[in-house]
Amino acid sequence: MQPIFFTKLSTIGNNYLILNYLEQPELSLDYANLAKHITNPRTGILADGIIILLPSELADFKMIIYNRDGSRAKTCGNGLRLIGHYLLEIERFNQPQITIETDSNVSILTHEEDLITVDLGFAHSLIDPCHPLSLKSQVTDYCGDIETPYGIWQADMISMGNPHFIIYTDDDHEAFEEEMERISKNYDVNVGMLTVINPNELLLTTYERGSGLTSACGTNAAAAVASAVARRQVNPYELITVHLPGGDLYLKWNEEAHLLATGHCTKICCGTYFFEGEKKDF
Known part of the structure; x- marks a missing residue:
């Protein structure tokens, strides 16, 4: 032993x-x-x-x-x-x-x-890894279609050094837990279901490859904020509260377009x- x-x-x-x-x-x-x-x-x-x-x-x-x-x-x-x-x-x-x-x-x-x-650091597009997300990014730079039993979904495909799909919904995240697992395994990515509450608050649930449904995933939260900033859904340069199953994480897209994550x-x-x-x- x-x-x-x-x-x-x-x-x-x-x-x-x-x-x-x-x-x-x-x-x-x-x-x-x-x-x-x-x-x-x-x-x-x-x-x-x-x-x-x-x-x-x-x-x-x-x-x-x-x-x-x-x-x-x-x-x-x-x-x-x-x-x-x-x-x-x-x-x-x-x-x-x-x-x-x-x-x-x-x-x-x-x-x-x-x-x-x-x-x-920067969020990058998985579609074009040389393309860091910026306030000038077009949705087509980082968003792609994926097939699901619910039809074609759009996923923001983002790298934070590891791969993430961010999928927007206004529905209950729990309804999609099995589909999140399927997408994660089929594409070998972390999957985040994201709801925009207001310009400074997000609700996120993550299926993390290697761990499953998780209480929190810091890089998935960063990918979600990067996606929401690029889509003008939340404010850049301001602290964004991301509500996760395990608690709140605080992120900011700073003046250099880096993602900063803070928490206890x-x-x-x-x-x-x-x-x-x-x-x-x-």
Whole structure:
């Protein structure tokens, strides 16, 4: 058995287990298999995934994310804020800002006391990856048709370093949960059902690949705000409240067209998990 020391943190219903290898060598493990077992609610510690914290040659720190199904995520908005909170607690975030390397890019974190903000950078169109969304973007630059049992739906196809479909509706989001799962699996994307409440408020439900229906997805919320700003549904340069099943996340499209996400994080517990590396995958 391999002892794995972890710290569990939570933000708006998202829970991740952080494995800290800043001061000790990274363990040689099958982390995809570990993620499946350690996050199992019956035999492990319930969580949406694991985050491995490492030194970086490109940034101040590096994080690698595995979803609870063992898939590797390129980036994670809520995970970045959780890492920021964790680094604050261990006194490694004493400067005004730090940089975190992910599989997708390098993100900038800032904090005001214990409130963490992550700069998620530009939103890009999945239709034309070289095209960052701007206030001059045309809907055809980032919107495409998808077939569903309900007919042809339009989806705003947006990358935040990972892929997202944003689908607008005024109906109850729960009615489309099965269809969200189908779209996610067919297109290998995170799917967000979005309702515009007013120019500063959105309602969002997300099916996240690798995790399923989730309490919150920071990059999906950023993609939703980018879509709504480009469509002139919400205000740029102002704080937008995104109501998620797990709580509220606050986002802003700033003057550089970067998406900034802000929210509180909480430390839940820490402990040791004993991993039997020869366990078979689910």
